[in-house]
Amino acid sequence: MVYELEVKDLHVSVDGKQILKGVNFKVKQGEIHAIMGPNGSGKSTLAYTIMGHPRYKINNGEIILNGESIGGLTADKRARKGLFLAFQYPVTVSGVNLTSFLRSSYDSIHSPNGTPGKGGVPFIQFKRTLDQKLNLLQIDPSFTSRYLNEGFSGGEKKKCEILQMAMLEPRIAVLDETDTGLDIDALKVVAEGVNKLAGPDLGVAIITHYQRILRYISPQFVHVMFEGKIVHSGGKELADQLEEKGYGWIKGGA
Amino acid sequence: MAGVSRETVKELIKLRSEPDWLAEIRLKAWETFEKTPLEQSSMYVRHTDLRSVDLKTLEALPSPRSSNLPAELETYIKESSESSLHLQVDSSLAKVSPAAELARKKVIFTDISTAIKQHRDLIEPYFRNRAIKAEEDKLVALNTALFANGVFLYVPNDVHLEAPTRSVKVLNKLGVGMFNLSIIVMGNGSKATFVEEGYSGDHQTNKIQSLQSNVLEIHLGEGAELNTADIQSFSNNVVIFTNRRALSGRDSNLNWVACPLGGQFTRANTSAILDGPGANAQQVEVVFGSGEQQFDLASTLSHIGQHTTGDIYSTGVFKDKSKGMFKGMIKIGKTGIGSNSFLSEHSLLLNPQARADAIPALEIETNDVKCSHSASVAQIDEEQIFYLMTRGLDEQTARSVIVKGFFESALRKVQLPDLKERVAGFLDEKWERGR
Ligand SMILES: Nc1ncnc2c1ncn2[C@@H]1O[C@H](COP(=O)(O)OP(=O)(O)OP(=O)(O)O)[C@@H](O)[C@H]1O
Ligand SMILES: [Mg+2]
Numbered sequence: 001m002v003y004e005l006e007v008k009d010l011h012v013s014v015d016g017k018q019i020l021k022g023v024n025f026k027v028k029q030g031e032i033h034a035i036m037g038p039n040g041s042g043k044s045t046l047a048y049t050i051m052g053h054p055r056y057k058i059n060n061g062e063i064i065l066n067g068e069s070i071g072g073l074t075a076d077k078r079a080r081k082g083l084f085l086a087f088q089y090p091v092t093v094s095g096v097n098l099t100s101f102l103r104s105s106y107d108s109i110h111s112p113n114g115t116p117g118k119g120g121v122p123f124i125q126f127k128r129t130l131d132q133k134l135n136l137l138q139i140d141p142s143f144t145s146r147y148l149n150e151g152f153s154g155g156e157k158k159k160c161e162i163l164q165m166a167m168l169e170p171r172i173a174v175l176d177e178t179d180t181g182l183d184i185d186a187l188k189v190v191a192e193g194v195n196k197l198a199g200p201d202l203g204v205a206i207i208t209h210y211q212r213i214l215r216y217i218s219p220q221f222v223h224v225m226f227e228g229k230i231v232h233s234g235g236k237e238l239a240d241q242l243e244e245k246g247y248g249w250i251k252g253g254a
Numbered sequence: 255m256a257g258v259s260r261e262t263v264k265e266l267i268k269l270r271s272e273p274d275w276l277a278e279i280r281l282k283a284w285e286t287f288e289k290t291p292l293e294q295s296s297m298y299v300r301h302t303d304l305r306s307v308d309l310k311t312l313e314a315l316p317s318p319r320s321s322n323l324p325a326e327l328e329t330y331i332k333e334s335s336e337s338s339l340h341l342q343v344d345s346s347l348a349k350v351s352p353a354a355e356l357a358r359k360k361v362i363f364t365d366i367s368t369a370i371k372q373h374r375d376l377i378e379p380y381f382r383n384r385a386i387k388a389e390e391d392k393l394v395a396l397n398t399a400l401f402a403n404g405v406f407l408y409v410p411n412d413v414h415l416e417a418p419t420r421s422v423k424v425l426n427k428l429g430v431g432m433f434n435l436s437i438i439v440m441g442n443g444s445k446a447t448f449v450e451e452g453y454s455g456d457h458q459t460n461k462i463q464s465l466q467s468n469v470l471e472i473h474l475g476e477g478a479e480l481n482t483a484d485i486q487s488f489s490n491n492v493v494i495f496t497n498r499r500a501l502s503g504r505d506s507n508l509n510w511v512a513c514p515l516g517g518q519f520t521r522a523n524t525s526a527i528l529d530g531p532g533a534n535a536q537q538v539e540v541v542f543g544s545g546e547q548q549f550d551l552a553s554t555l556s557h558i559g560q561h562t563t564g565d566i567y568s569t570g571v572f573k574d575k576s577k578g579m580f581k582g583m584i585k586i587g588k589t590g591i592g593s594n595s596f597l598s599e600h601s602l603l604l605n606p607q608a609r610a611d612a613i614p615a616l617e618i619e620t621n622d623v624k625c626s627h628s629a630s631v632a633q634i635d636e637e638q639i640f641y642l643m644t645r646g647l648d649e650q651t652a653r654s655v656i657v658k659g660f661f662e663s664a665l666r667k668v669q670l671p672d673l674k675e676r677v678a679g680f681l682d683e684k685w686e687r688g689r
Binding site: 051052053054055074075076078079080084085087090091093094095096097101104105108109147148164168 | 659
C-alpha cells in the first residue's frame with residue numbers, strides 16, 4: 001500500500017487568530033514536494049497542525065492519512081502512524097542523553113505493541129541501526145552521547161533532526177526549513193542525508209523559502225503558500241520562477 | 255523514659271557513663287536550647303516547626319535492646335565487606351564495621367560514643383571548639399544536649415581511603431527522636447568518601463511524628479579531599495533538621511551532595527567556610543518533593559581565603575502540593591581576593607499547587623572576584639512535551655523524560671560515578687513510586 005497524506009480545506013487558528021484559510025495539499029510515499037512562501041504565510045502552522053500541536057485548532061477541514069481522519073490524534077499517535085516533522089526550531093531538552101532518547105523513541109515507533117520503554121527492540125538491534133544511520137549521514141558517533149539539542153549549533157540541531165528522521169523511518173516527513181541557518185557545507189550534508197533517506201518508502205514535504213536547497217534536492221512538485229493558502233502549485237519550474245521574480249508577482253492570487 | 259527534658263540529658267550522660275567535660279557541654283547546651291527562641295522562617299507554619307513534634311513523648315534515649323533492621327530494608331543497605339558501615343536503628347547503634355584497609359592505614363571510623371571513650375585526645379578539641387556553635391541555632395543546641403549516635407571519622411595525613419564510609423540511619427519505631435552528631439577530620443593530603451543514608455520502616459500513613467536531628471562537622475586539612483553525600487528517604491511522618499558545616503584548609507577540596515527525598519518537613523543548613531587559600535567546595539543539592547512535603551534548604555559558601563572557589567547547584571522538582579525554598583548565599587570577605595563563586599537554583603513545578611522559591615543572596619566585600627548566579631522556577635515547557643511526542647513518546651513518558659533530564663542536569667555535577675548512580679537510582683525510584 002502506498003501511504004498518502006491529504007490536507008483538505010484546512011482552516012486553522014492559533015490563540016484565536018485565524019492563520020490557515022483553506023489549505024489543500026497531498027503527498028504520497030516516494031514523492032518530494034517543496035512548499036515555499038514568504039515569512040508568516042503559514043508554512044510552520046501547516047506543519048505543526050499536520051503533526052498535532054495542541055495549540056493549533058482545526059476550525060474546518062481535515063487531515064487524512066490513508067483514508068483515516070487523524071485530526072483528533074495526539075502527536076505520538078501520528079508519529080506511530082508514520083508521520084514525522086523536522087522542526088524549524090528544534091527544542092532543547094536539557095539533561096536528556098541523545099542515545100537513550102533515540103532508543104525510547106525508536107522503541108515507541110518500532111516495537112510491535114508500541115508501548116514505549118517496555119519490551120521493545122533489543123538494544124543490539126537498535127545500536128546496529130543507529131551506527132548504520134550515523135554512517136549514512138556521516139555523523140560522528142560521539143554526537144549521540146550529548147544531551148538533546150543542548151548547546152548544539154544551528155547546524156548540529158538540523159543534523160540531529162535528520163538523524164531522528166533516519167532512525168524513525170517515517171513514511172511521510174515534513175521538513176520545516178531544515179536548510180535555514182546552515183552554511184553551504186552543512187547544507188550539502190543535510191541535503192545529501194535527505195536524498196539518501198528519500199526513496200519509494202518516504203514522502204517528503206520540504207518547507208523552505210530559499211531556492212538553494214532545491215539545487216541539491218529535486219522536488220517533483222512545488223507549492224507556493226501565501227496568507228494562509230496554497231496559491232500556486234506546479235513543477236520544479238515554479239521554484240525557478242520564484243527565484244527570478246521573488247514572491248511579489250504572486251500577490252495577485254491564483 | 256519518654257520525653258525530652260533536662261532529666262533526659264542527665265539520663266543519657268549516666269547511661270553512657272560520659273566524662274564530666276562532656277556532661278558539662280551537654281547541660282550547657284540544654285540551657286541554650288531552652289532560652290533560644292525558635293528561628294523565624296516563612297515556612298515555619300503550623301505542623302512543620304519544632305512545636306509540632308511532641309517533646310513530651312519523643313523517645314530520644316537509646317533503648318537497652320537494640321531493635322532489628324526491618325527486613326524490607328536489608329536489600330537497600332547492601333552491606334559490602336569493602337565499605338565501612340555505621341548502622342543504627344532508631345537511637346540505638348546496631349553495628350560499626352570498618353573495612354579492612356582502615357586498620358592498616360590507622361584510620362579511625364567509629365561511633366561517636368566510642369570515640370569519646372577511646373580517642374579523647376583526638377576528639378575533645380573538636381567539642382571544645384565546635385564548627386557549629388550551639389548558640390547559633392536552637393536545633394544545634396538541642397542536638398548537642400542529646401546526640402546519642404553519629405560517626406567519628408579520622409583520616410591521618412596523606413592517607414587515601416579507597417572505599418566509601420557509610421552512616422546508615424533507620425527509623426523503625428514511631429515517635430523517635432534520633433539525634434546524631436558526626437565529626438570528620440581529614441588530615442593534610444588525605445582523601446575519603448563519607449555517605450549518609452536515611453530510611454524508614456514501612457509506616458508512611460502513620461501520623462505519629464519522629465524527629466531526626468543531624469549535625470555534621472567537617473575539618474579539612476591542607477590539600478585534603480572529601481566527597482560526601484546525604485541521601486534520605488524517610489517516611490513522610492518524619493521532621494528533619496540538618497546542619498552541616500565544613501572548615502576548609504588550604505587547597506582542600508570538598509564535594510558534597512544532598513538528596514532529601516523523604517520526610518514531612520526538612521530544614522537543612524549547609525555551609526562551607528573556605529578559610530584556606532585555594533580551597534574549593536562544590537555543593538550539589540537535588541530535591542524531589544511530593545504530597546505535602548516541605549523543604550527549607552539553605553546553602554552558604556563563605557570565601558575567606560584568597561583564590562577560593564565554590565559552586566552551589568540546587569535543583570528541585572516539586573509535584574502535588576509540595577513546597578521548596580532554596581536560600582543560596584555567597585559571602586566573599588575582605589580577604590577573599592581572587593575568589594570565584596557560582597550559585598544556581600533551579601526548580602521545576604509539576605502541579606499548579608506545587609511551589610518553589612529561589613532566594614539567592616550575594617555579600618561581597620572585596621573587588622577582584624568572580625561571582626555569578628542564576629535562578630529559575632518554571633513549569634514543564636509544553637513545547638518540550640510536544641517535541642518529544644512527535645518522536646512517538648506518549649505524554650506521560652515525555653514528562654518523565656523531561657523530569658529525569660532536569661535531574662540529570664544537576665547530577666552530572668556529581669564527581670563520583672558510583673555516587674551519581676546511587677542518587678539517580680533513589681530519584682528514579684521515587685519517580686516510579688509516584689509519591
Ligand atoms: N501563537 C500565535 N499567536 C498569534 N499569531 C501567531 C501565533 N503563532 C503564529 N502566529 C502567526 O501566524 C502567522 C503564520 O506563522 P508561521 O510560523 O506559520 O509562518 P511561516 O510561514 O512558517 O513563517 P517563516 O517563514 O517565518 O517560518 C504569522 O503571522 C505568525 O505571526
Ligand atoms: Mg516557519
